[in-house]
Amino acid sequence: MYKKTFLILLVALLSINSFAQNLTPSDADSKISFVIKNMGVNVDGSLKGLKGKMSFDPKKLSSSQFDVTVDVNTINTDNKRRDDHLKKDDFFDAEKYPVIGIKTTSIQAKGNNVYYAKAVLTMHGVSKNIQFDFIATPVQGGYQFKAEFSVDRKEYGVGGNSMTMGDNVKVSLDVVGKK
Template sequence: MKKVTLFTAFLFASVATYAQTWTVDKAHAKVGFTVTHLLVSDVDGNFKNFDAKITSSKPDFTDAVVELTADVNSIDTGNERRDSDLKSEKYFDAAKFPTLTFKSNSFKKVEGKNYKVTGDLTMHGVTKPVTLDVTLNGPIQHPMSKKDVAGFKIAGTLKRSDFGIGSGTPVAIVSEEVTIRANAEFGKQ
């Protein structure tokens, strides 16, 4: 029994040894969203302050764990009045819920460079599972730093009402459907 326990401990330790952490290069990354206003025009926004990392032991990332946090108070739509409104209790309620988080529980290859990432998104105090489309570019060796880098384009949609955001705002003013977009370069540590 003692040998089995030691073998199991060694096995888990060796697997953990091969896991690599990839950290986001914030100079080459953006986390954003789009909603439709008055059923006629798209309004884009993003979170200026965020952090993300990916942990994976496989070169094709099929065992990847993606973790993201974003500061809701850093929301930026290019309009200060609208940004203040979005931070208010009417929408994100940033005073009460200052952080948005995502943690994946599945990262599956679909075909070629295309993947599906599924995980738990928490915002406005509500956690829901979401599935997003991912395109992986790379990894390649950075020509200057000689370190491995990979690019991830992530997109998907969700319903703002699922998270209790803007429940008093009619869909004729702000669309129910929100498009999520992230484009980020990660470097292997």
């Protein structure tokens, strides 16, 4: 009887450990930021309202996945007038498209806590495949994920054909996922 109970418990524990850790993105501990040239000057900003699901296990990357969003209405460039304009329909159209999302399709190891992700970035109602490297560092109760990549804002229909605004936006992710 005890051997059977022990065997069932052991199998249950092994099956739980065979899946990636389920993590919740911590908005308070994370920072989503961007930089774009406007009139020849770098303008930086950030977004909050991080939500979604994350699962990560460096030993079982096939079951690891990120599916997270940020709230467009939280955009902050330290200029309220500009932020309000960015929320309008000629830029992000926050009323119609209130979130920007990233969902991974695959994650591969590169070595030394560096990973390669293929993902779908959805912004302004447009979804495009992107690829980027990220660093995953264990922290108390989860992981910290850091990544940088660039996107062409015009491919997502954000901002139109502006003569003064750059096309490429550098995005920086510093996301903490906790159990």
